[in-house]
Amino acid sequence: MVKRSHGVFFLLSALLLAGCSQQRPTGTAPEAAVRPSHVMQVRVPVGSTREQVEAMYGAPALMFDAAEGYAVLGLSDAQASGSGLRALNLAGTPESNLNAFSADTMATMQGRSVWIQGDFGTWTAEGRSVWIQGQYGLIPENTTNFQTIRLEQAHSLAPKLGAGVKVAVIDTGVDVDHPAFAGSLAPASEWRDFYAADNNPDEEGVLGEGGYGHGTGVAGIVLQVAPKATILPLRVLGPDGSGDVLHVAQAIDWAVARGAKVINLSLGSTERSAVVQEAIKRATEKHNVLVVASAGNDNRASISYPAYDMAAGPSGERSLSVGSLDTSWNKSSFSNYHANLELNAPGESVYSPAPDGMMAAWSGTSMSAPMVAGGLALALGQGVRVPLKDVTKKMAETGFDVYNNGQNQPYKDKLGKKGLLNLAAFLRDVL
Ligand SMILES: [Ca+2]
Ligand SMILES: [Ca+2]
Incomplete structure (x- = not known):
C-alpha cells in the first residue's frame, strides 16, 4: 500500500510561555496493541x-x-x-490492516532536514503571548491565512467560539502538556492511545522526523479557529505517521461514544477501508457527528480515502473532504483534486503548537482540514438553525468561488462546488 502523508513542519522555534500542566492519567500496566494483519x-x-x-x-x-x-x-x-x-x-x-493510513504530511519533504531557522523575534520582543491559561490571541504569522477564511468576522458572528463542542483529533497524538491546550482538552479519562494501547495519547517521537508533532499542530489549528472548543486527543498514528485501519475505526467509535460532535481526520490512504467507512457512517448517520478528512498531498487527480467517499453516498451528508489552497486562492501545488473534493482551506505555512512547548509552521491538506473542523465547531457552539444534515453542504456552498482564478482552470470542478472556505458567509447562512 502506498503511504501518503498530508503535512510537514518546515519551520520551528521556541515559544516561551508560562506552563500549565494537564493531569495525565496514571497507571495501568502497558498492554501490547492488537495488530492483526x-x-x-x-x-x-x-x-x-x-x-x-x-x-x-x-x-x-x-x-x-x-x-x-x-x-x-x-x-x-x-x-x-x-x-x-x-x-x-x-x-x-x-x-x-497494518499501516494502511498515514498522516497527511508532504511527501516531498521526507528524508530531508525540515527545520529552518525561523524568525520569531516578534514573539518575545513584543511580549506576545498566544495562549496563556486558555486565553487566546491570534498568532500574527497566521494573519493572512485566517483573513482568507474570514476568521475575524466568524468570531464576531459566533462569539461562543465553539464552547461546548468536543472535537476529536484522531492523529499522531497531542502534546497534552503544551500550554496551548491548557483548559482546552477533554477530561483525561476520555483520552486513548490506540497505537500503544494505553490511556495517554501524548505524542512520541523525534522532532523533525516522521509524523511527530502532526496531531499537536492539527489540534492547535482547531483551537485557533474555535478557541473555546474542547479537544479530544486520540492517538492512532505512530512516530512515522502511519497507523492501522483497526485503530482509526476504533478511535471513531470511541469519539462518538464520548460525545464528540466533530471528528478531524488529517490522514488518508490510497485504498478504501470498508471498516473505516462503516465507522464513519455510524458516526454521521446514526449519531449526527460531523466528520472532516484531508484530501492528500500528492498533486494527484484523485483524493485519498476516507475523504474520497465524503462527497456523496452514505457518508456524504455530515462530512467534508478538504484540500489546500494558498492565500491567493490558487490550488496548493501539493493538494489533490477531484470531483469528490468538496472544499479547501489555506494549508501553507500554518503556524501551530508543536511538542515540547514549541511552535511550528506546517504545510499540507492536514492543516486545511482542522480549519474546516474548527469552523463547524463555531457553528455548532452557537447553535445552527438549519438541519444538522445540511451544515456541511452549506459550508461547501457558501465558499468563495475559486474558479474565477485563471490558475485554477486546469482543476475546473475539481476543487469543490465553490472552492474556498468562507467562514463569515457560512455562519451567516446557518446561524
Ligand atoms: Ca501513549
Ligand atoms: Ca460531504
Missing part, C-alpha cells in the same frame, strides 16, 4: 455476545456492538486467504 466487518445478530461471535467465526472480535449489529474480526494472513475464509465460514473481503 487483516480486519473484516461482519454483521452479528442483535442480542449476541462477543463470545458467541468469536466462537462462531473462530477469530477475535476486536470491535463489537450487538446493539448496532456489527463486529470487526481480526484475521491472520492464513485466515484471510481463500481457504482460511472458507474454513471460518466467512463471506466477504478482508482488508489489510
Whole structure:
C-alpha cells in the first residue's frame, strides 16, 4: 500500500510561555496493541455476545456492538486467504490492516532536514503571548491565512467560539502538556492511545522526523479557529505517521461514544477501508457527528480515502473532504483534486503548537482540514438553525468561488462546488 502523508513542519522555534500542566492519567500496566494483519466487518445478530461471535467465526472480535449489529474480526494472513475464509465460514473481503493510513504530511519533504531557522523575534520582543491559561490571541504569522477564511468576522458572528463542542483529533497524538491546550482538552479519562494501547495519547517521537508533532499542530489549528472548543486527543498514528485501519475505526467509535460532535481526520490512504467507512457512517448517520478528512498531498487527480467517499453516498451528508489552497486562492501545488473534493482551506505555512512547548509552521491538506473542523465547531457552539444534515453542504456552498482564478482552470470542478472556505458567509447562512 502506498503511504501518503498530508503535512510537514518546515519551520520551528521556541515559544516561551508560562506552563500549565494537564493531569495525565496514571497507571495501568502497558498492554501490547492488537495488530492483526487483516480486519473484516461482519454483521452479528442483535442480542449476541462477543463470545458467541468469536466462537462462531473462530477469530477475535476486536470491535463489537450487538446493539448496532456489527463486529470487526481480526484475521491472520492464513485466515484471510481463500481457504482460511472458507474454513471460518466467512463471506466477504478482508482488508489489510497494518499501516494502511498515514498522516497527511508532504511527501516531498521526507528524508530531508525540515527545520529552518525561523524568525520569531516578534514573539518575545513584543511580549506576545498566544495562549496563556486558555486565553487566546491570534498568532500574527497566521494573519493572512485566517483573513482568507474570514476568521475575524466568524468570531464576531459566533462569539461562543465553539464552547461546548468536543472535537476529536484522531492523529499522531497531542502534546497534552503544551500550554496551548491548557483548559482546552477533554477530561483525561476520555483520552486513548490506540497505537500503544494505553490511556495517554501524548505524542512520541523525534522532532523533525516522521509524523511527530502532526496531531499537536492539527489540534492547535482547531483551537485557533474555535478557541473555546474542547479537544479530544486520540492517538492512532505512530512516530512515522502511519497507523492501522483497526485503530482509526476504533478511535471513531470511541469519539462518538464520548460525545464528540466533530471528528478531524488529517490522514488518508490510497485504498478504501470498508471498516473505516462503516465507522464513519455510524458516526454521521446514526449519531449526527460531523466528520472532516484531508484530501492528500500528492498533486494527484484523485483524493485519498476516507475523504474520497465524503462527497456523496452514505457518508456524504455530515462530512467534508478538504484540500489546500494558498492565500491567493490558487490550488496548493501539493493538494489533490477531484470531483469528490468538496472544499479547501489555506494549508501553507500554518503556524501551530508543536511538542515540547514549541511552535511550528506546517504545510499540507492536514492543516486545511482542522480549519474546516474548527469552523463547524463555531457553528455548532452557537447553535445552527438549519438541519444538522445540511451544515456541511452549506459550508461547501457558501465558499468563495475559486474558479474565477485563471490558475485554477486546469482543476475546473475539481476543487469543490465553490472552492474556498468562507467562514463569515457560512455562519451567516446557518446561524
Ligand atoms: Ca501513549
Ligand atoms: Ca460531504
